Every structure is written in structure tokens, then in C-alpha cells.
Amino acid sequence: xxxxxxxxxxxxxxxxxxxxxxxxxxxxxxxxxxxxxxxxxxxxxxxxxxxxxxxxxxxxxxxxxxxxxxxxxxxxxxxxxxxxxxxxxxxxxxxxxxxxxxxxxxxxxxxxxxxxxxxxxxxxxxxxxxxxxxxxxxxxxxxxxxxxxxxxxxxxxxxxxxxxxxxxxxxxxxxxxxxxxxxxxxxxxxxxxxxxxxxxxxxxxxxxxxxxxxxxxxxxxxxxxxxxxxxxxxxxxxxxxxxxxxxxxxxxxxxxxxxxxxxxxxxxxxxxxxxxxxxxxxxxxxxxxxxxxxxxxxxxxxxxxxxxxxxxxxxxxxxxxxxxxxxxxxxxxxxxxxxxxxxxxxxxxxxxxxxxxxxxxxxxxxxxxxxxxxxxxxxxxxxxxxxxxxxxxxxxxxxxxxxxxxxxxxxxxxxxxxxx
Amino acid sequence: xxxxxxxxxxxxxxxxxxxxxxxxxxxxxxxxxxxxxxxxxxxxxxxxxxxxxxxxxxxxxxxxxxxxxxxxxxxxxxxxxxxxxxxxxxxxxxxxxxxxxxxxxxxxxxxxxxxxxxxxxxxxxxxxxxxxxxxxxxxxxxxxxxxxxxxxxxxxxxxxxxxxxxxxxxxxxxxxxxxxxxxxxxxxxxxxxxxxxxxxxxxxxxxxxxxxxxxxxxxxxxxxxxxxxxxxxxxxxxxxxxxxxxxxxxxxxxxxxxxxxxxxxxxxxxxxxxxxxxxxxxxxxxxxxxxxxxxxxxxxxxxxxxxxxxxxxxxxxxxxxxxxxxxxxxxxxxxxxxxxxxxxxxxxxxxxxxxxxxxxxxxxxxxxxxxxxxxxxxxxxxxxxxxxxxxxxxxxxxxxxxxxxxxxxxxxxxxxxxxx
Numbered sequence: 075x076x077x078x079x080x081x082x083x084x085x086x087x088x089x090x091x092x093x094x095x096x097x098x099x100x101x102x103x104x105x106x107x108x109x110x111x112x113x114x115x116x117x118x119x120x121x122x123x124x125x126x127x128x129x130x131x132x133x134x135x136x137x138x139x140x141x142x143x144x145x146x147x148x149x150x151x152x153x154x155x156x157x158x159x160x161x162x163x164x165x166x167x168x169x170x171x172x173x174x175x176x177x178x179x180x181x182x183x184x185x186x187x188x189x190x191x192x193x194x195x196x197x198x199x200x201x202x203x204x205x206x207x208x209x210x211x212x213x214x215x216x217x218x219x220x221x222x223x224x225x226x227x228x229x230x231x232x233x234x235x236x237x238x239x240x241x242x243x244x245x246x247x248x249x250x251x252x253x254x255x256x257x258x259x260x261x262x263x264x265x266x267x268x269x270x271x272x273x274x275x276x277x278x279x280x281x282x283x284x285x286x287x288x289x290x291x292x293x294x295x296x297x298x299x300x301x302x303x304x305x306x307x308x309x310x311x312x313x314x315x316x317x318x319x320x321x322x323x324x325x326x327x328x329x330x331x332x333x334x335x336x337x338x339x340x341x342x343x344x345x346x347x348x349x350x351x352x353x354x355x356x357x358x359x360x361x362x363x364x365x366x367x368x369x370x371x372x373x374x375x376x377x378x379x380x381x382x383x384x385x386x387x388x389x390x391x392x393x394x395x396x397x398x399x400x401x402x403x404x405x406x407x408x409x410x411x412x413x414x415x416x417x418x419x420x421x422x423x424x425x426x427x428x429x430x431x432x433x434x435x436x437x438x439x440x441x442x443x444x445x446x447x448x449x450x451x452x453x454x455x456x457x458x459x460x461x462x463x464x465x466x467x468x469x470x471x472x473x474x475x476x477x478x479x480x481x482x483x484x485x486x487x488x489x490x491x492x493x494x
Numbered sequence: 495x496x497x498x499x500x501x502x503x504x505x506x507x508x509x510x511x512x513x514x515x516x517x518x519x520x521x522x523x524x525x526x527x528x529x530x531x532x533x534x535x536x537x538x539x540x541x542x543x544x545x546x547x548x549x550x551x552x553x554x555x556x557x558x559x560x561x562x563x564x565x566x567x568x569x570x571x572x573x574x575x576x577x578x579x580x581x582x583x584x585x586x587x588x589x590x591x592x593x594x595x596x597x598x599x600x601x602x603x604x605x606x607x608x609x610x611x612x613x614x615x616x617x618x619x620x621x622x623x624x625x626x627x628x629x630x631x632x633x634x635x636x637x638x639x640x641x642x643x644x645x646x647x648x649x650x651x652x653x654x655x656x657x658x659x660x661x662x663x664x665x666x667x668x669x670x671x672x673x674x675x676x677x678x679x680x681x682x683x684x685x686x687x688x689x690x691x692x693x694x695x696x697x698x699x700x701x702x703x704x705x706x707x708x709x710x711x712x713x714x715x716x717x718x719x720x721x722x723x724x725x726x727x728x729x730x731x732x733x734x735x736x737x738x739x740x741x742x743x744x745x746x747x748x749x750x751x752x753x754x755x756x757x758x759x760x761x762x763x764x765x766x767x768x769x770x771x772x773x774x775x776x777x778x779x780x781x782x783x784x785x786x787x788x789x790x791x792x793x794x795x796x797x798x799x800x801x802x803x804x805x806x807x808x809x810x811x812x813x814x815x816x817x818x819x820x821x822x823x824x825x826x827x828x829x830x831x832x833x834x835x836x837x838x839x840x841x842x843x844x845x846x847x848x849x850x851x852x853x854x855x856x857x858x859x860x861x862x863x864x865x866x867x868x869x870x871x872x873x874x875x876x877x878x879x880x881x882x883x884x885x886x887x888x889x890x891x892x893x894x895x896x897x898x899x900x901x902x903x904x905x906x907x908x909x910x911x912x913x914x
Contacts, residue, residue: 087530089521090705092514096535101509110507111542115516115533122531229884285510350777350798356784357770357777360798364776365886367853375804377797378770378780384795384838418804433787466785 075247077108078134080126082142082151083226084117095140095231102235104283106243107251107298108136118148127158131219136243141226143209145188152196152212155221159214161196166210169193169201173208202238206230211238220246252305253280253296256316259289259333259478260323266291269319273312280309289474290333322485333477338366338373340484346421346451348480350376351389351414353401353427354444355469359476375418379410389413402427402439407456411447422484423449424476428459430468444472450483495667497528498554500546502562502571503646504537515560515651522655524703526663527671527718528556538568547578551639556663561646563629565608572616572632575641579634581616586630589613589621593628622658626650631658640666672725673700673716676736679709679753679898680743686711689739693732700729709894710753742905753897758786758793760904766841766871768900770796771809771834773821773847774864775889779896795838799830809833822847822859827876831867842904843869844896848879850888864892870903 079099085091096113103110112134116126123142130137142151156163170193192209195201202211207230212223222239224231244250258266263286270293274282280297295312299305317324325336341348350360360376363369377388382401385391390413391406399405410425428444435441442461447454459475461468499519505511516533523530532554536546543562550557562571576583590613612629615621622631627650632643642659644651664670678686683706690713694702700717715732719725737744745756761768770780780796783789797808802821805811810833811826819825830845848864855861862881867874879895881888 086517087520087533088524088703089517089519090703092512092517094512097506097509097512099509100507104508111537111539112546113507113535117531119531126532283508283510352777354784355781356789356793357772357780357796357798360777361775361781361889364774364798364800369776370800373776373798374801375797375799375808376777377795378777378784378793379795380784380790381794388795469781 075108075136076134077103077110077136077138077243078112078130079110079114080123080130080137080139081113081115081226082118082123082139083115084148086115086141087117094228095226098228098232099138099140099235102240103138103243105251105253105294105296106240107247107296108243118142118150120150120154123150123154124158127154127221131158131221135218136220136222136246138222138224138239140224140231143192143212143223143225145186145191145208147188149191151223152194155212155214155223156196159196159216159221161198161214163194163196165190165193166195166201167193169195169203169210172203172210176204176208200242202234204230204234206233213242247298249298249300250302250305251296251298252302252309253294254309254313254327255329256293256295256313256320256324257326257331257333258291258293258320258323259325260482261291261320263291266293266320270316273315280305280312282312288470289478325481332366333474333481334363334366334369337477337481337484338363338369340481340488341372341422342368344484344488346484347372347374347418348422348424349373349414349418349420351385351410351423351425352376352378353380353385353410353425354430355426355472355476356380358469358473359424359426362473362477374420377414377417385410385413389417400439402429402443402445404445404456404458407445407447408454411449411454411456415449421451422480423447424480425449426472426476428468428472430465430472432465442468444468444475446472446476446479448476448479448483450480451487453483453486455479455483495528495556496554497523497530497556497558497663498532498550499530499534500543500550500557500559501533501535501646502538502543502559503535504568506535506561507537514648515646518648518652519558519560519655522660523558523663525671525673525714525716526660527667527716528663538562538570540570540574543570543574544578547574547641551578551641555638556640556642556666558642558644558659560644560651563612563632563643563645565606565611565628567608569611571643572614575632575634575643576616579616579636579641581618581634583614583616585610585613586615586621587613589615589623589630592623592630596624596628620662622654624650624654626653633662667718669718669720670722670725671716671718672722672729673714674729674733674747675749676713676715676733676740676744677746677751677753678711678713678740678743679745680902681711681740683711686713686740690736693735700725700732702732708890709898745901752786753894753901754783754786754789757897757901757904758783758789760901760908761792761842762788764904764908766904767792767794767838768842768844769793769834769838769840771805771830771843771845772796772798773800773805773830773845774850775846775892775896776800778889778893779844779846782893782897794840797834797837805830805833809837820859822849822863822865824865824876824878827865827867828874831869831874831876835869841871842900843867844900845869846892846896848888848892850885850892852885862888864888864895866892866896866899868896868899868903870900871907873903873906875899875903 200213285292297305391409415423425447431441620633717725811829835843845867851861
């Protein structure tokens with residue numbers, strides 16, 4: 075089965091917003107085993123949208139349109155789709171009630187007369203309730219072709235797709251699609267790809283696809299099967315093989331679980347606390363750790379120590395260490411981590427000191443040189459990194475490496491490798 | 495003149511990467527006064543790419559293709575474009591030399607035999623040197639239609655577009671396009687749009703387009719003119735009018751200057767220092783301030799105080815204050831800001847305490863309630879906010895508001911409003 079996406083909106087054509095919906099839909103549909111050969115973007119123009127929709131329906135089984143379902147006269151996706159399918163619009167009482175309820179719930183929005191345009195739906199369309207906005211989703215079917223109309227705002231389209239559209243697409247296919255996400259850290263993208271190349275070459279069902287993220291590699295294992303149990307059975311040998319090859323470098327097999335979630339969970343399990351002492355990342359490691367639910371039980375306080383004096387008086391880094399080795403050094407990173415743990419009475423600490431750029435580099439200590447220290451229960455490990463990006467990329471890479479290091483050190487003190 | 499974009503790459507169709515190149519090209523071309531009605535994405539498939547390119551050339555004057563110029567056999571953009579334009583490929587000695595030089599410079603990459611495929615260029619094509627990679631940009635012209643082939647990696651396409659493609663597109667047009675970016679904070683998106691609605695309705699040359707960012711609104715003023723001086727003359731009355739309407743809510747008119755850059759510059763000018771005390775944003779305000787060049791001269795240290803005890807012993811927040819009003823309160827935010835300034839011996843301080851969610855909310859203090867305190871030279875102001883996003887959105891909004899508040903308070907102590 076083939077799918078294609080049409081994003082409707084002049085704001086995408088003008089570059090006002092990045093088309094993250096297309097990436098979301100593409101990844102989800104790939105996960106459902108649908109093949110996608112085309113994506114397109116058109117503005118709020120009737121003729122061009124009609125032309126684009128007709129062409130898409132001529133070459134793909136399912137066309138997913140996002141955006142252009144709002145209340146203004148610029149919003150024409152529904153009208154154009156109804157025209158292409160030869161359907162009239164009528165006011166759907168259920169949808170009208172849904173919109174009223176939405177306004178009662180959220181209150182802070184004004185009901186304008188044109189809002190009721192969103193209660194108009196094409197004849198014989200499947201109507202999908204929108205729990206996070208006013209425009210419903212719509213499904214039109216004819217002669218084996220399907221058009222799915224979804225609202226544009228990410229906080230509306232994402233839950234609607236997960237809750238209603240994914241199951242709908244799944245039942246269109248003779249077999250269901252099931253997948254697991256194997257998330258790996260502590261090992262580079264090209265290395266992971268080399269290590270699974272043979273599996274990818276000989277794959278049929280399940281399939282394996284790598285996705286690179288900063289500091290992580292995700293492998294999606296996807297099986298076609300008539301039931302979840304059969305899918306599990308099909309995926310089991312591949313999952314076992316991946317665990318055999320990557321071992322505890324796999325930090326989770328759950329779609330929604332992040333590296334910071336896993337770290338916070340390890341700390342919660344062991345009733346350990348953590349702190350951070352940051353120079354060039356200036357609070358971003360703390361910011362990432364505190365993304366995780368439950369972080370407040372393990373993270374009490376942390377330090378941004380940009381100046382040398384701050385490293386001395388907040389963390390107790392020795393004046394001689396800074397004088398002798400400099401702020402960006404293995405020794406300073408070590409004393410920062412140990413000092414932070416001592417000051418915060420924490421069981422673990424991460425320190426980062428480096429030269430993120432663009433200025434501040436020297437021949438001996440070039441831009442991109444970063445030392446990351448990790449203290450866990452009496453032991454400190456410091457690693458030296460050389461990053462090659464711009465300032466913000468170097469800081470982002472430093473944060474990813476800091477979390478990876480912390481997980482590695484925590485694993486050493488935790489008896490068994492715990493996979494969430 | 496019309497332009498359209500074709501992004502080539504299976505990784506976009508699979509959702510492995512977000513198509514940020516399309517947004518970049520769209521915004522830049524809009525800025526150059528080109529009209530864009532279509533964007534599309536196709537995989538590394540010869541037939542579909544040829545079909546897409548032919549259709550694009552039939553309806554647009556300029557087609558910009560990105561991606562698929564690499565050395566592997568999957569990279570087919572150049573071959574397909576040469577076929578569509580009826581040109582043969584030949585080895586360009588200049589490009590071969592460029593690739594050799596690139597490898598000498600970067601060293602850390604291996605020269606593989608297939609790399610020389612990138613030195614093949616279509617007959618009569620304009621070749622654009624790539625200073626950040628190996629695949630050159632290519633421009634093909636025929637019968638008033640132009641195809642521009644650019645490499646896919648953002649760190650290659652962005653500098654190549656800025657340096658070579660933008661001037662090329664500009665000279666294709668009878669008049670040049672010049673623009674300024676007016677960046678506004680301290681005032682909401684819909685309010686800004688209402689305030690400039692009359693200017694947008696009656697606009698001809700220059701034009702005005704709003705772009706909403708988290709906590710900021712950007713207005714792009716674009717003029718068509720035969721020279722930069724004429725453009726300045728055309729834009730002057732609009733710029734004056736915008737300054738009359740928005741005054742010091744305009745924080746810069748420079749494309750590349752950020753809110754944190756402006757704040758750090760204000761502090762540098764006044765030889766003032768700043769610190770941060772963060773609870774729910776957990777280091778993200780510090781992280782953003784330290785994005786700016788020169789931050790090390792004004793930011794010495796900062797605090798992440800998640801636990802109540804940390805607020806007490808690091809910032810000197812009174813135990814009774816936390817007991818009586820709670821950690822998320824106007825009073826605590828005030829004492830956090832004042833305490834941070836005192837502890838860091840800083841002239842200014844920002845504090846953030848709130849409930850980012852998803853847990854932790856109560857009927858009295860719901861998720862999204864955030865207090866932001868701002869201390870500047872003896873005066874403290876605290877504002878209460880109610881955000882309605884998820885955890886990460888609430889934290890992002892808090893960071894934006896914190897910077898806005900700091901700028902407002904700094905303006906009060908700075909004699910004249912300084913526009914960078």
C-alpha cells in the first residue's frame with residue numbers, strides 16, 4: 075500500500091514554519107509498513123490544491139492532507155477534497171456539539187461565527203473527533219482510494235494520528251504492522267550501521283532501519299503479522315541478536331522513553347542523587363536531565379560555573395589546578411565533578427568544561443575541545459572530546475556525551491543491566 | 495518570477511530527518527521576492543525524480559533541487575537534471591582540484607574511488623565551489639528556465655546559498671531585493687499582527703510579513719529597488735512607522751542578532767553582571783544567555799535550585815517563605831532573584847519557579863503556573879504566567895519570558911534605548 079502527504083499552507087511555502095508534520099507522518103507511516111514515494115506542499119489556493127490532490131490520488135492508495143481545516147476563508151482543504159470526491163458538505167450535529175464542548179472546556183477562546191464552518195463535513199465521510207482543537211479529522215473513501223484530512227497544529231495532528239489514524243491504516247492492510255524501537259548510545263552511527271549491515275541486507279520480515287540522533291542511534295524493528303503475538307514471535311530472534319551484539323549499549327526498547335528518562339529511573343531505583351557543574355554547556359545538561367519525570371526526587375541542585383572564581387568558591391576547584399592546567403583540562407573537569415558532588419551531597423555528578431567556540435580557541439586547546447567528568451560514588455572518570463561543529467552543535471554534542479557517560483558509570487554500580 | 499523546491503532523498507520520505515532545507519530555502523527566496531507555489535520531496539528514484547523535475551520546470555521559472563549530489567550510486571540528481579536538460583557529463587578539472595584540496599584541508603576523511611564522480615558536471619553548467627564539502631553546486635539554464643542543484647547537508651547548502659545562489663537569483667531579476675528584519679518582544683503575536691494590519695493591507699513596495707517565534711515576533715520588511723540606497727529610501731518610512739508603533743519593543747533590526755545577544759550587549763555596555771536561579775527551567779535560561787558571544791564577561795555563575803533546601807542554602811530563600819507561600823509563589827521568586835544576585839555578587843538576576851507539568855499541579859497552583867523574578871540594581875519585579883503547553887513547551891515559554899523580562903528591566907536602567 076502506498077501513501078503520500080500533502081501539506082497545505084502558505085506559511086510552509088514562505089518558510090515561516092518548518093514542516094515537522096511531514097516528518098512525523100512519514101516516520102509513522104514507514105513504521106506502519108506503508109510505502110511513501112512523494113510529499114508535497116501547496117498554498118491555500120483552490121486550483122493548485124485540487125491539481126495536487128488529483129495527481130496524488132492517481133498514483134497513491136492513501137493521501138494524507140494536513141492543514142487548511144480552520145475556520146477562515148483561507149482554509150479550503152475540506153472544500154477541495156469534497157469537490158474532488160464529488161460530495162456535498164452538511165452540518166454535522168455531533169461535530170457541532172464537540173466544538174461547543176471544546177469551548178466550554180478551554181473557555182479562554184472566543185467563539186466567532188465562522189467557527190461553525192468547522193462543523194460542516196462531506197457526505198459519507200468518517201469524522202474523527204479532535205480532542206485538542208475544533209477542526210475534526212475526515213476520511214473520504216472511493217474506489218479503493220482514501221483521502222485523510224488532518225488539522226495542521228502538531229498538538230492536534232499527533233494525538234489524532236496516534237489514537238485514530240494509525241489503527242485505521244493498520245486495518246486497511248491484510249496484515250498488521252508492529253514495531254519496536256531499539257535505542258543505542260555509547261557507540262557511533264557508522265559503527266552501528268556496520269554492525270547491522272548483514273542483518274539489513276538479508277532482512278525480509280521483520281525489517282530493520284537505523285535513525286541517527288545526536289549522540290544516539292535508533293534501530294526500528296518492524297514486523298508484518300496477523301496478530302501482536304505473531305509479531306512478537308517474528309521479532310524475537312532479531313531482538314535477541316541485537317542484544318547479543320549491542321548488550322547494555324541498548325538503553326531502551328520503548329518508543330517514548332528518552333536517555334534522560336532511563337538515567338533518572340536508574341537513580342530512582344538505587345535511591346541515588348545527581349548534580350551538575352557546567353561551564354561551556356551552561357545549564358543545558360541540567361535542563362535535559364530535568365526533562366524527565368521523577369527528576370525532582372534525584373536532582374536537588376546544580377551549578378553553572380562559567381568563571382574560574384565560581385569554579386573555586388562554588389565547587390572547591392583548587393586555585394593551583396586552574397593556574398597550572400587551565401579551566402579546560404582533565405584535572406579541572408575532575409575537581410568540578412568531585413566538588414559538585416561534595417557541595418550538593420549527591421551520589422553522582424557530571425561536569426563539563428570546554429571551548430564551544432567560536433572564540434577562545436588556541437593551537438593547544440582548539441575550539442571543540444571539551445572535558446566531561448563523571449563522579450559516581452567515589453569514582454571519577456574524565457573523558458576528552460574533540461567536536462567539529464559550530465558553538466550550538468558543540469554544546470549539543472557535549473550534553474549528549476555527558477548523559478551517555480553518566481549512564482555508563484551508573485551501569486557499573488548497578489548489579490544487572492536494567493532495560494526499561 | 496516563480497521558484498519551487500524539490501528535496502531529493504529517501505531519508506526525508508521515511509521521516510528520518512526533518513526537511514529544514516525546504517524551510518530555509520523558502521524563507522530566503524521569499525526574502526528575495528520570488529513567489530513559491532510548490533514544494534516537493536522525492537526519493538532517490540530516477541523515474542520519479544525526472545517526472546517531478548519536468549513538471550516543476552513546466553510551471554516555475556526556477557527549480558531548486560537539494561540533495562542527491564553525493565558519491566554513491568543512489569545519488570542521481572545531477573544525472574537526472576543533465577538528462578532533462580539534454581546535457582552530457584564531463585570531468586571538470588577545477589572541481590577535481592577543489593575536491594582534492596578539500597581532502598587535504600580536512601584530512602580526517604578517506605578518499606574513495608567513487609568520490610571522483612562528484613567532479614563530473616553537465617556541459618555548459620555553472621559550477622559553484624563547495625567550501626564545506628565535496629559536491630559542487632550546479633546551475634543549468636535553458637529557454638528561460640533554470641535548475642539549481644545544491645548539496646543536501648545544511649552546513650553545505652546554507653553557506654553556498656548565502657554566498658553564491660542569493661546573488662545569482664538577485665541578478666536574474668530586473669530589480670534587486672533588499673530586506674530588514676524587525677524583531678519584537680514584550681508583545682504578543684496577535685497584537686503585533688493587529689497593529690500592522692493596515693500597513694500589510696496597503697503594502698506594495700516595500701512589503702511587510704510577520705513571522706512568529708516563541709516569545710518573539712519578527713517582521714520582515716522587503717523592498718524591490720535598483721540599488722541598496724534606493725531600497726533604504728523606500729524602507730525608511732516603514733521602518734520609522736514601525737519604530738513609532740513599537741518603540742523599544744523592537745530589540746534589533748539585524749537578521750542574525752538574537753534576544754540573548756542584545757541582552758549580553760546591554761550588560762557589556764553598562765559593565766553589569768547577571769546570574770540565574772532556576773527551578774522548573776533547570777538551567778535552560780542560563781543555557782540560552784550563554785549562547786551569546788561575550789557572555790563570559792557578564793555571567794560568572796548561576797544556580798539550578800530544584801529542591802527547597804537548595805533554594806535556602808544556595809540562594810538564602812527564607813524557610814518561612816517556602817513554608818508560608820510555597821516554592822511556586824511570587825515571594826519565593828522574589829527571594830530567589832535577590833538571593834542569586836547577592837550570592838553571585840551580580841548586578842542583575844533572573845529567577846524562575848513554576849510547575850512545568852505533567853505532574854505537580856493542584857487546583858490552586860495548576861500546571862503551567864510560573865513565576866519569573868527579575869532583579870536589577872536594587873529593584874525586583876516578579877511576574878505571574880499561565881502557560882498552556884506540555885512540559886517542554888511550558889519550559890521553552892518560561893525561558894523566552896525570562897529573557898524578555900530581563901531586557902525590560904535593563905532598559906529601565908539604561909539611558910537611551912540602544913538598537914543594535
